[in-house]
Structures are given as C-alpha cells and as structure tokens.
Amino acid sequence: MAPKTVSIVGSGNWGSAIAKIVGNNVQQRNDVFSTIINMYMYEEMVDGKKLTEIVNMQHENIKYLPGVKLPENVIAVPDILEATTNADILIFVLPHQFVQKICEQLKGKIKSSAIAVSLIKGFAINEKGIQLISHQISEILSIPCCVLSGANLAGEVANEQFCETTIGSKNEDTGELLRQLFETPYFRCAVVQDTDTVEVCGALKNVVAIGAGIVDGMGSGDNTKAAVQRLGLMEMIKFAEIFFPGSKTSTFFESCGIADLVATCHGGRNRLLGENVVKSDKTIHELEKEILKGQSFQGPLVAKEIYGMLKDKDMLSRFPLFVAIHLICDRKMDTKEFISCLRNHPEHM
Numbered sequence: 649m650a651p652k653t654v655s656i657v658g659s660g661n662w663g664s665a666i667a668k669i670v671g672n673n674v675q676q677r678n679d680v681f682s683t684i685i686n687m688y689m690y691e692e693m694v695d696g697k698k699l700t701e702i703v704n705m706q707h708e709n710i711k712y713l714p715g716v717k718l719p720e721n722v723i724a725v726p727d728i729l730e731a732t733t734n735a736d737i738l739i740f741v742l743p744h745q746f747v748q749k750i751c752e753q754l755k756g757k758i759k760s761s762a763i764a765v766s767l768i769k770g771f772a773i774n775e776k777g778i779q780l781i782s783h784q785i786s787e788i789l790s791i792p793c794c795v796l797s798g799a800n801l802a803g804e805v806a807n808e809q810f811c812e813t814t815i816g817s818k819n820e821d822t823g824e825l826l827r828q829l830f831e832t833p834y835f836r837c838a839v840v841q842d843t844d845t846v847e848v849c850g851a852l853k854n855v856v857a858i859g860a861g862i863v864d865g866m867g868s869g870d871n872t873k874a875a876v877q878r879l880g881l882m883e884m885i886k887f888a889e890i891f892f893p894g895s896k897t898s899t900f901f902e903s904c905g906i907a908d909l910v911a912t913c914h915g916g917r918n919r920l921l922g923e924n925v926v927k928s929d930k931t932i933h934e935l936e937k938e939i940l941k942g943q944s945f946q947g948p949l950v951a952k953e954i955y956g957m958l959k960d961k962d963m964l965s966r967f968p969l970f971v972a973i974h975l976i977c978d979r980k981m982d983t984k985e986f987i988s989c990l991r992n993h994p995e996h997m
C-alpha cells in the first residue's frame with residue numbers, strides 16, 4: 649500500500665509539540681507514512697517576520713513552543729488548501745472556535761478517502777445544542793474523525809517527559825494506524841472505542857481546572873482542591889451519561905479522564921486562569937492576552953457553551969460546579985461564593 653500523507657491543521661503550543669512527535673515518527677515508519685508533513689499555520693508577524701518563514705528557517709516555533717526544535721520534514725504552510733492537498737490523515741489541533749471556519753474552507757477540497765483525528769478539547773454549538781468537535785469535522789468534511797486526548801501538557805511532552813494518552817477510534821485498524829503515527833517511548837497511546845467519552849472528558853476537564861485555580865487563588869489547601877476535582881469528575885460523568893448515552897465509566901480511568909483532570913488542575917493554563925480570576929478584576933479576554941500572549945484558554949468558552957445548553961434544558965441545578973465556574977468567569981458571581989457551591993453540592997445530599 650502507498651505510504652499515507654499526513655497533514656497537521658494547527659500549529660500552536662500543542663500543535664507544535666505534536667508536530668515534533670509525528671515528524672520524527674513518519675521518518676522512522678516511512679513504509680507506512682510519507683516523510684514530508686505539511687503543518688497549516690495561521691500566519692502572523694513575529695519580530696517583523698512571517699512566523700511560517702521563521703519556522704521553516706529555524707525549525708522552531710518561537711512564539712508558541714520556544715526552545716524546542718521541530719524535525720526538518722515538518723513544513724509550515726500558511727495556505728490551508730495547500731497544506732492539506734493529498735492528505736490521507738488530517739490531524740486537527742487548533743482552538744475549537746476556529747474549527748468551523750477552517751472546515752468550511754476544506755469542504756469538497758480534500759481526498760474523499762481521508763480520515764481525520766481531532767486533538768482538540770472543546771465543544772461546538774449548533775442549532776441542536778452542543779456538538780462534539782470530531783462530529784463537527786466529520787459532518788462538514790464527510791470523512792470519519794477519531795480523537796486523541798490525554799494528560800498531555802504540551803511543554804512536558806515536547807521535552808519528552810513520559811506520559812500517556814488515549815486514542816478514540818471505533819475502527820480497530822484505524823486505531824492501530826494512529827497508534828503507529830503518535831506513539832513514542834515517552835508518549836504511550838492506548839486505543840479505546842468509546843470515542844465520544846474520550847472527547848467529552850477533554851472538553852470538560854478544562855472547566856474543572858478553572859475551579860481548581862479559583863481555590864488556589866483563594867489560598868485554600870489541597871483538600872479543597874481535591875474536592876473540586878472529585879465533584880468536577882462526578883459532574884463530568886453525569887454530563888456524559890445524560891448527553892452521550894452509552895458512555896463507559898471505564899473510559900474515565902484512561903489518561904483522557906482522571907489523569908488529564910489531575911494534570912490540568914495542577915499544571916494547566918486553565919488552572920492559571922482560575923487563580924488570576926481571583927487575584928485580579930480583569931476580564932477573561934484581558935487575562936488571556938496578558939498571560940498567554942497568543943495562546944488560548946478553552947475552559948471559559950466551554951463553560952459558557954454548556955451553561956447556555958443546560959439553561960435551555962432547565963438543568964442548571966444538576967451541574968452547580970460547572971455553572972458557578974461560568975458565572976465567576978463572567979464576573980456574575982463573587983469568587984467567595986465558590987466554597988458554598990462546593991459545600992452545598994448535590995453529591996452531598
């Protein structure tokens with residue numbers, strides 16, 4: 649069989665870390681994969697030069713993953729159609745708010761036999777309510793879309809510190825192909841078929857991590873933070889049970905579940921946001937600009953999306969932690985009220 653061409657759609661903090669892994673792997677497995685990888689990069693000027701040109705000259709994404717060398721077979725391409733022409737495998741890894749626009753541009757322009765894999769942690773909103781990003785990609789492009797999600801803080805992965813991840817694929821052969829594309833001795837991939845739950849975990853843990861940051865900002869101890877994580881996990885499980893029937897509890901014990909929740913509540917950008925929401929009165933947008941310098945917090949947007957959906961369905965009282973986190977991010981609830989939310993949580997009734 650002809651080697652498969654891989655394209656990466658996205659080149660931020662995680663996109664660049666994954667480009668390092670995939671760029672190296674395709675060189676070692678060149679019987680299975682073509683060795684040149686196009687990486688779509690949203691063009692911007694850095695120090696007066698185009699970021700794509702800097703990446704292609706220096707083999708380093710100096711804005712989103714400074715200090716990490718990327719393999720030379722990863723080529724940054726500013727044109728989305730040029731980046732994805734001939735791709736057999738499309739890796740989607742960009743903040744979820746940009747997916748619809750990118751997919752609309754790709755519609756009818758990619759190989760009909762291509763497959764996608766989404767590394768994105770977020771939800772889309774459409775007229776029916778919440779939609780998984782992998783479903784959105786699959787629906788717009790008319791191709792299957794798998795997922796990859798786990799306890800994977802990009803900087804640590806890029807520095808080759810051991811971690812696990814979870815690939816969700818309903819098709820066993822595709823799951824094995826993706827494992828070959830992503831697995832390294834420091835990035836251990838487990839494949840499960842319960843793809844929806846893998847993705848739900850990735851989106852919701854970003855919301856819980858803001859709660860962990862809020863209690864950090866308030867100076868509460870580790871016990872309080874553990875309570876946020878436990879109650880958050882209970883809401884994540886309930887959310888999956890109600891809105892994604894058939895979801896398996898065992899998936900929450902994979903890297904995409906409990907491990908990612910713990911990693912993000914301790915070392916993630918969303919945790920940092922929660923801490924700063926307590927310590928400053930700036931808006932989320934101002935904090936994002938100030939703290940992340942171009943990177944993106946996904947938690948506040950997901951919290952807002954699920955708040956709107958739960959309100960429409962008259963279910964706000966069943967998810968008080970998610971609701972409080974949204975209201976605090978929106979500056980409609982005082983951070984001091986967060987402890988009462990934990991104290992009066994329905995899990996204690």
Ligand SMILES: NC(=O)c1ccc[n+]([C@@H]2O[C@H](COP(=O)([O-])OP(=O)(O)OC[C@H]3O[C@@H](n4cnc5c(N)ncnc54)[C@H](O)[C@@H]3O)[C@@H](O)[C@H]2O)c1
Pocket residue numbers: 658659660661662663664689690691712741742743744746767768769770800801802803942943944945946
């Ligand atoms: N960073 C991590 O540690 C990490 C780990 C696992 C999963 N994720 C998930 O991966 C996804 C991507 O995150 P990331 O960290 O790579 O990105 P990031 O937070 O670094 O986001 C910035 C990216 O968005 C791009 N961008 C800005 N405006 C754009 C536009 N209008 N259209 C298209 N792109 C635009 C920027 O060029 C940059 O590449 C998210 O869903 C995130 O939750 C992140």
Ligand SMILES: O=P(O)(O)OC[C@H](O)CO
Pocket residue numbers: 769798799800801802854857908911912915916917918919945946
């Ligand atoms: O830095 P965060 O909060 O976006 O989390 C990053 C990853 O999702 C951790 O697995």
